[in-house]
Amino acid sequence: MRNSRKLGLAVAQMGPVNLADDRPKVVARLVDMLREAKGRNADLVVFPEMALTTFFPRYWMSEEEAVERFFEHSMPNAAVQPLFDAARELGIGFYLGYAELTPEGHRFNTAVLVDKEAKVIGKYRKIHLPGHADHKPDAPFQHLEKKFFEVGDRGFPVFESFGTKVGMCLCNDRRWPETWRVMSLQSAELGVLGYNTPSWNIHWNEPPHLRMHTHLISLQASAYQNAMWIGAAAKCGFEDGFHMIGGSVIVAPSGEIAAQSSSEEDEVIFFNIDLAIGDTFREHVFNFAKHRRPEHYGLIVERTGAGAPLPHD
Amino acid sequence: MRNSRKLGLAVAQMGPVNLADDRPKVVARLVDMLREAKGRNADLVVFPEMALTTFFPRYWMSEEEAVERFFEHSMPNAAVQPLFDAARELGIGFYLGYAELTPEGHRFNTAVLVDKEAKVIGKYRKIHLPGHADHKPDAPFQHLEKKFFEVGDRGFPVFESFGTKVGMCLCNDRRWPETWRVMSLQSAELGVLGYNTPSWNIHWNEPPHLRMHTHLISLQASAYQNAMWIGAAAKCGFEDGFHMIGGSVIVAPSGEIAAQSSSEEDEVIFFNIDLAIGDTFREHVFNFAKHRRPEHYGLIVERTGAGAPLPHD
Numbered sequence: 001m002r003n004s005r006k007l008g009l010a011v012a013q014m015g016p017v018n019l020a021d022d023r024p025k026v027v028a029r030l031v032d033m034l035r036e037a038k039g040r041n042a043d044l045v046v047f048p049e050m051a052l053t054t055f056f057p058r059y060w061m062s063e064e065e066a067v068e069r070f071f072e073h074s075m076p077n078a079a080v081q082p083l084f085d086a087a088r089e090l091g092i093g094f095y096l097g098y099a100e101l102t103p104e105g106h107r108f109n110t111a112v113l114v115d116k117e118a119k120v121i122g123k124y125r126k127i128h129l130p131g132h133a134d135h136k137p138d139a140p141f142q143h144l145e146k147k148f149f150e151v152g153d154r155g156f157p158v159f160e161s162f163g164t165k166v167g168m169c170l171c172n173d174r175r176w177p178e179t180w181r182v183m184s185l186q187s188a189e190l191g192v193l194g195y196n197t198p199s200w201n202i203h204w205n206e207p208p209h210l211r212m213h214t215h216l217i218s219l220q221a222s223a224y225q226n227a228m229w230i231g232a233a234a235k236c237g238f239e240d241g242f243h244m245i246g247g248s249v250i251v252a253p254s255g256e257i258a259a260q261s262s263s264e265e266d267e268v269i270f271f272n273i274d275l276a277i278g279d280t281f282r283e284h285v286f287n288f289a290k291h292r293r294p295e296h297y298g299l300i301v302e303r304t305g306a307g308a309p310l311p312h313d
Numbered sequence: 314m315r316n317s318r319k320l321g322l323a324v325a326q327m328g329p330v331n332l333a334d335d336r337p338k339v340v341a342r343l344v345d346m347l348r349e350a351k352g353r354n355a356d357l358v359v360f361p362e363m364a365l366t367t368f369f370p371r372y373w374m375s376e377e378e379a380v381e382r383f384f385e386h387s388m389p390n391a392a393v394q395p396l397f398d399a400a401r402e403l404g405i406g407f408y409l410g411y412a413e414l415t416p417e418g419h420r421f422n423t424a425v426l427v428d429k430e431a432k433v434i435g436k437y438r439k440i441h442l443p444g445h446a447d448h449k450p451d452a453p454f455q456h457l458e459k460k461f462f463e464v465g466d467r468g469f470p471v472f473e474s475f476g477t478k479v480g481m482c483l484c485n486d487r488r489w490p491e492t493w494r495v496m497s498l499q500s501a502e503l504g505v506l507g508y509n510t511p512s513w514n515i516h517w518n519e520p521p522h523l524r525m526h527t528h529l530i531s532l533q534a535s536a537y538q539n540a541m542w543i544g545a546a547a548k549c550g551f552e553d554g555f556h557m558i559g560g561s562v563i564v565a566p567s568g569e570i571a572a573q574s575s576s577e578e579d580e581v582i583f584f585n586i587d588l589a590i591g592d593t594f595r596e597h598v599f600n601f602a603k604h605r606r607p608e609h610y611g612l613i614v615e616r617t618g619a620g621a622p623l624p625h626d
Binding site for chain 1: 593616
């Protein structure tokens with residue numbers, strides 16, 4: 001038997017944040033869930049993407065208006081300070097997604113990793129921005145991440161913290177296998193993310209059940225194929241009438257779901273994850289050094305879009 | 314509504330091939346399934362990996378003995394000719410896995426793609442060889458693919474045939490997301506593979522149900538994330554007392570299982586696949602040209618094994 005290496009992981013799903021909900025009200029909800037997670041002996045709590053506001057890319061507006069209403073100019077800031085204070089008091093870390101305006105005026109879809117002393121020790125800026133930049137007046141709502149955000153400039157970073165190595169990503173990144181592979185090649189044992197996933201696809205008539213299905217199979221396969229634990233936190237339910245999926249999960253390196261939310265409201269799920277389970281997979285089926293063949297993976301970086309089949313002999 | 318582009322896809326799962334079963338007996342089973350598939354209007358039939366013999370890498374023996382007993386020196390050859398003759402007669406193509414000895418004396422775990430005129434139009438040599446090369450006398454069986462085979466030298470090839478683009482791989486390749494990505498970057502719309510997956514893991518006490526679970530989630534996520542159809546054919550059941558999983562499937566670009574075998578015996582499953590379903594995913598969520606960011610994927614080809622986290626600012 002391998003010695004276990006346990007970490008108390010909580011995922012704090014959020015119900016809707018409506019346009020009328022101000023930052024203090026939202027932060028109070030986050031603090032409540034931080035305390036609940038601490039009560040279950042969590043070391044780390046994963047909050048959603050854009051946890052402090054509604055999922056505003058669904059609304060057409062100018063960049064200036066979006067910045068004014070929905071972006072954070074620093075992290076922490078006065079509105080979010082109670083969350084950092086509670087974390088320090090409780091001795092618990094967290095991951096938090098928010099819209100970031102940099103001092104230089106750049107806009108990113110960002111998440112921070114905060115340690116048990118409430119210090120920001122990691123930051124990620126979303127790379128796989130879904131949606132579009134143009135106005136689609138005939139769509140029931142917009143998905144303007146490509147308008148409001150620049151592509152992230154920090155890669156898929158992995159931070160040595162919480163006694164392990166933690167990789168960060170956001171929402172749509174989870175559907176791209178490159179995200180997880182770049183993390184696992186940096187020896188990440190745990191990947192954390194938040195997401196806002198509309199239940200309806202504005203581009204085609206996708207059955208809503210598929211949104212949950214593809215969310216889950218992407219996380220399950222990626223956890224397995226990279227021998228990682230994954231914690232994924234939804235913001236979900238009806239935000240001012242626009243529905244988003246729940247399905248917050250903690251997934252094991254076996255690809256099995258260890259815990260899954262059962263509501264579309266604020267809800268803390270918890271699992272005492274054993275990081276050593278990943279070691280077994282890393283040693284055998286996914287012993288990268290022994291089995292990977294990068295000489296055959298070149299197209300992954302040589303092409304962006306799909307092209308013609310390579311010539312054969 | 315998009316115009317459909319239909320292809321009749323059959324997956325011909327095989328029950329066990331025991332050591333005592335000679336090639337003519339095995340080929341007769343393949344011909345029977347080819348006829349059954351044709352009766353369902355199949356254009357293409359996917360047969361398993363090492364379809365002509367038992368899964369011999371479970372036995373310790375010299376390379377010379379393995380070649381003598383289990384390798385094909387040409388394809389087709391006299392023993393397999395009845396299958397090619399039946400394909401030409403019926404006007405149906407197939408994928409077939411076998412152990413290949415080249416004229417130069419190289420040994421590969423290989424599959425060929427054969428068109429409706431019974432012409433070999435594609436060949437793949439397995440890249441992700443699992444298992445080990447040394448003798449493990451304490452294990453209940455061996456997994457000697459690294460002893461008997463060289464790493465494939467043809468990449469993950471995609472062939473324009475059957476009115477579409479067909480990518481080929483084998484068995485353990487399906488667990489590596491790079492396999493599928495290299496195919497989809499060549500515009501593959503369908504991926505085909507055969508496999509032999511022991512129900513027991515000789516390296517650790519893996520619960521057997523996980524073997525089926527990880528097989529299915531890998532195929533489902535890869536079909537979805539690459540907007541491809543996948544057809545996967547098992548050789549399964551007890552080969553001389555050694556059990557292998559079934560679970561042959563046809564998976565849609567939605568990640569949903571369209572058809573799945575219900576036995577551990579010779580069994581043909583069929584689905585009239587609509588290649589146009591993949592177009593929807595390729596245009597939107599997985600529009601690679603619009604959304605992929607290869608500048609952040611470098612580690613996938615720069616590293617083989619996992620290493621330290623990249624430095625952060």
